[in-house]
Amino acid sequence: MSLIIKDLYARVKDGAEILKGVNLNIPKGEVHAIMGPNGSGKSTLSKVLCGHPDYEVTGGSAEMDGQDLFSLSVDERSRAGLFLAFQYPVEVPGVSNANFMRAALQARLPKEEELDAVAFYKNLRARMKQLGMDPKFTARAVNEGFSGGEKKRNDVLQMMMLDPTYAILDETDSGLDVDALRIVSEGVNAMRAPYRSFLVITHYKRLLDYIRPDVVHVLYNGRIVKTAGYDLVDYIEEHGFDFVKEEHP
Amino acid sequence: MDTPAFNDADELSGKLRLALEQAEAEARLREAETPDRLNEDWRFGRPHIYAKALVSALESDTDNAGRITIQAPAACVEPMADDMRDGEMRLRSIGSDKILALHLKRFGKGICLCIDTVLADPIIITYETEGVFTPSTIILAAEGAAARIIERHIVRGSGLLVATRDIKAMAGADISLELEVSGESTSGSDQPRAMNITNIAAMDAQVRQLTRYSGLDWAREETVAEILHENTTIELFSANRLHGTQILDQHTRQIHSWGKSTSNLLYKNVVDGSATATFAGNIYVAPGAHETDAYQANRNMLLSEDATINSLPGLEILADKVRCSHGSASAPMDEEQLFYLLSRGIPRHDAQMLVADGFLADAVTQFRGSESDGNNTKI
Numbered sequence: 337m338s339l340i341i342k343d344l345y346a347r348v349k350d351g352a353e354i355l356k357g358v359n360l361n362i363p364k365g366e367v368h369a370i371m372g373p374n375g376s377g378k379s380t381l382s383k384v385l386c387g388h389p390d391y392e393v394t395g396g397s398a399e400m401d402g403q404d405l406f407s408l409s410v411d412e413r414s415r416a417g418l419f420l421a422f423q424y425p426v427e428v429p430g431v432s433n434a435n436f437m438r439a440a441l442q443a444r445l446p447k448e449e450e451l452d453a454v455a456f457y458k459n460l461r462a463r464m465k466q467l468g469m470d471p472k473f474t475a476r477a478v479n480e481g482f483s484g485g486e487k488k489r490n491d492v493l494q495m496m497m498l499d500p501t502y503a504i505l506d507e508t509d510s511g512l513d514v515d516a517l518r519i520v521s522e523g524v525n526a527m528r529a530p531y532r533s534f535l536v537i538t539h540y541k542r543l544l545d546y547i548r549p550d551v552v553h554v555l556y557n558g559r560i561v562k563t564a565g566y567d568l569v570d571y572i573e574e575h576g577f578d579f580v581k582e583e584h585p
Numbered sequence: 586m587d588t589p590a591f592n593d594a595d596e597l598s599g600k601l602r603l604a605l606e607q608a609e610a611e612a613r614l615r616e617a618e619t620p621d622r623l624n625e626d627w628r629f630g631r632p633h634i635y636a637k638a639l640v641s642a643l644e645s646d647t648d649n650a651g652r653i654t655i656q657a658p659a660a661c662v663e664p665m666a667d668d669m670r671d672g673e674m675r676l677r678s679i680g681s682d683k684i685l686a687l688h689l690k691r692f693g694k695g696i697c698l699c700i701d702t703v704l705a706d707p708i709i710i711t712y713e714t715e716g717v718f719t720p721s722t723i724i725l726a727a728e729g730a731a732a733r734i735i736e737r738h739i740v741r742g743s744g745l746l747v748a749t750r751d752i753k754a755m756a757g758a759d760i761s762l763e764l765e766v767s768g769e770s771t772s773g774s775d776q777p778r779a780m781n782i783t784n785i786a787a788m789d790a791q792v793r794q795l796t797r798y799s800g801l802d803w804a805r806e807e808t809v810a811e812i813l814h815e816n817t818t819i820e821l822f823s824a825n826r827l828h829g830t831q832i833l834d835q836h837t838r839q840i841h842s843w844g845k846s847t848s849n850l851l852y853k854n855v856v857d858g859s860a861t862a863t864f865a866g867n868i869y870v871a872p873g874a875h876e877t878d879a880y881q882a883n884r885n886m887l888l889s890e891d892a893t894i895n896s897l898p899g900l901e902i903l904a905d906k907v908r909c910s911h912g913s914a915s916a917p918m919d920e921e922q923l924f925y926l927l928s929r930g931i932p933r934h935d936a937q938m939l940v941a942d943g944f945l946a947d948a949v950t951q952f953r954g955s956e957s958d959g960n961n962t963k964i
């Protein structure tokens with residue numbers, strides 16, 4: 337059981353090719369990290385996996401536990417267990433956080449079944465407390481007027497509520513204050529389980545010190561150019577990405 | 586001993602007045618023309634079909650059949666009396682004098698509210714019809730009075746409900762009106778239609794209105810709101826979803842006859858299918874109405890290539906120190922918002938409903954927000 341990405345090519349619709357043959361294998365239960373210079377295609381990879389309409393897959397495949405991801409619609413992928421915490425979470429005016437989460441959870445139940453509202457709110461409040469979020473955020477419109485860090489926490493809250501099997505965190509640490517970074521990392525660590533995998537995209541060692549990844553990849557110019565253990569994080573912290581740029585001019 | 590003579594004179598003058606009023610009403614009816622496309626206020630929304638059908642329905646139907654229910658303190662409700670025709674005669678339309686004249690001819694059904702205290706519970710008026718129904722709502726808010734009024738219209742089958750509304754608010758009064766007009770079709774050929782002509786006159790008072798239309802084949806709204814003294818606030822909101830071939834045709838006037846006052850309008854529509862939403866608004870600031878704040882915004886979300894939006898905001902400012910803005914915007918649903926909801930597993934249809942309702946939400950929350958602000962300061 338794993339997320340297997342093979343020779344994935346994708347481009348901006350009617351535009352430039354961004355992913356140029358990505359190969360990645362994330363077995364269940366593992367935590368992988370992706371690092372890489374700005375503009376190398378990390379966010380594009382995560383959005384392509386979720387089915388963002390801006391991109392077009394031009395080659396290759398992605399399988400989640402044997403299921404062809406690209407044959408599923410965006411919402412089906414989510415219900416199948418894929419989750420992406422966005423680098424830039426979107427504001428949705430007029431839709432309350434609670435209604436949003438309820439709709440997402442309701443969609444996971446059989447048609448006749450009604451979501452248990454009491455249990456839902458109890459769970460929601462407990463998770464918010466865990467993330468240090470004010471209960472007022474349940475009634476506020478999704479991400480509207482949230483600070484950068486509040487948006488990131490809100491995405492992590494959604495991840496906790498939806499309990500995915502494959503969770504991608506795209507620079508969730510950017511914008512978090514030191515306490516929030518610790519809280520969010522602890523939340524992620526608490527969710528580590530044999531039936532769940534994480535793909536953590538980040539620029540900073542600090543997050544990876546909390547969430548010790550099993551495998552570290554470097555994405556550069558639309559390709560995974562290096563895969564190694566945790567030592568790679570220290571190496572990059574010290575030397576930057578010059579080595580990949582030299583190896584892949 | 587003098588009393589009988591006095592009564593006779595009173596009766597005589599009453600009769601005379603009625604006769605004069607009727608003559609005037611007849612004259613108006615003859616003069617007013619059925620609106621057509623050449624009429625500036627009926628340019629959009631297939632007037633040649635709807636205006637003609639409306640006029641002939643009002644002319645041919647004599648039943649004025651409809652059901653009225655009211656939930657209000659008895660002390661507030663006055664029986665509809667002939668001498669209230671007076672107020673109806675002075676109502677202003679936005680291009681629909683013919684319809685007003687026909688409405689006046691059928692005068693007699695409706696609700697008159699005279700409110701002179703602060704009411705905690707909302708007043709709920711319901712008008713229902715399957716035929717042709719032309720009720721009048723009269724709301725007189727005395728000094729310091731405060732009330733929330735919910736007016737529900739239910740139009741069944743191919744019914745037609747044409748209502749007028751005359752709202753007068755005196756110093757310190759605080760009135761909220763929520764007008765909810767819904768059509769209930771039982772077969773595909775049903776064409777429920779509705780029209781509302783509202784006049785608001787506020788003097789040193791606060792009046793806010795929220796209109797919502799749903800399930801109607803055709804609906805027209807004409808709202809004329811006039812500020813007649815300083816320190817007045819009038820707020821007009823509307824939030825609607827249209828689909829199929831529905832037509833919503835909204836016309837508003839914010840008339841600032843006095844300065845040092847505020848009017849604010851926010852009309853929002855989500856338009857799907859081959860539906861049409863027309864908004865034509867005008868802000869008029871009279872000479873001398875200095876220090877006026879007047880805002881008007883019409884925002885639409887287009888969900889289909891075949892949907893039509895006609896948005897015509899307008900301004901006429903003849904005073905100084907006026908802060909005024911008007912704007913209109915129409916855009917499709919934001920793809921990023923939709924994607925965000927989809928990416929959390931919410932099925933497309935539900936996600937679209939959420940985003941669309943979210944788009945309309947601020948018109949409703951602003952109405953409710955200032956509703957509670959108003960009541961808070963009052964109590």
Ligand SMILES: Nc1ncnc2c1ncn2[C@@H]1O[C@H](COP(=O)(O)OP(=O)(O)OP(=O)(O)O)[C@@H](O)[C@H]1O
Pocket residue numbers: 348351354372373374375376377378379380381390423
């Ligand atoms: N929708 C789009 N339209 C145009 N260009 C795009 C689009 N999405 C991505 N790109 C381009 O593709 C490249 C990769 O972008 P991407 O956001 O995936 O980078 P990244 O690795 O996540 O960078 P960062 O570390 O700065 O977040 C960039 O050059 C970006 O400008």
Ligand SMILES: [Mg+2]
Pocket residue numbers: 378379380423506507
């Ligand atoms: Mg990125």
